[in-house]
């Protein structure tokens with residue numbers, strides 16, 4: 001999501017949002033995610049080159065509806081395990097769109113992109129013990145626990 005779109009989302013300017021995005025963004029977005037949008041916008045302001053590593057919309061091919069969002073936590077090396085060259089992933093699918101495989105498909109596609117375009121081989125992710133859906137997504141993707149807990153979250157890693 002480019003800086004101009006993040007600005008429109010932060011301003012709540014629905015007309016500008018519609019003009020900037022080629023897909024349909026629900027009126028409820030960003031909602032709870034406003035803090036994340038603000039953070040990502042600030043990071044792009046400091047260094048525009050980090051944009052590809054930050055926020056992306058998950059868009060359904062059939063009707064071009066945004067069904068969630070995904071991001072790395074920053075460029076390679078920015079991750080909870082401080083592994084050089086590793087990328088950390090985070091994913092959210094809107095409640096009405098869950099259990100359709102979207103998080104799993106998106107995470108796989110994003111890791112393929114990072115591997116193909118930037119030769120990234122190690123991925124990191126984290127979730128809490130009570131997040132059954134996210135734990136299941138980690139398992140489906142092949143992530144394994146590293147044994148670390150950071151800020152109460154279980155750390156997972158995947159080498160591809």
Ligand SMILES: CC(C)(COP(=O)(O)OP(=O)(O)OC[C@H]1O[C@@H](n2cnc3c(N)ncnc32)[C@H](O)[C@@H]1OP(=O)(O)O)[C@@H](O)C(=O)NCCC(=O)NCCS
Pocket residue numbers: 091092093094097098099100101102103104105126127128131132133134136137
């Ligand atoms: C985690 C999240 C992104 C998953 O998105 P999704 O598109 O529904 O994920 P998928 O459909 O690819 O896979 C979900 C899997 O979890 C399973 N699942 C969902 N809810 C579950 C629950 N309460 N208990 C057990 N399994 C559950 C699904 O059945 C599915 O597994 P399956 O394919 O074996 O049937 C989504 O639930 C979400 O946005 N949650 C809130 C934000 C969040 O917690 N993000 C992760 C932070 S670490």
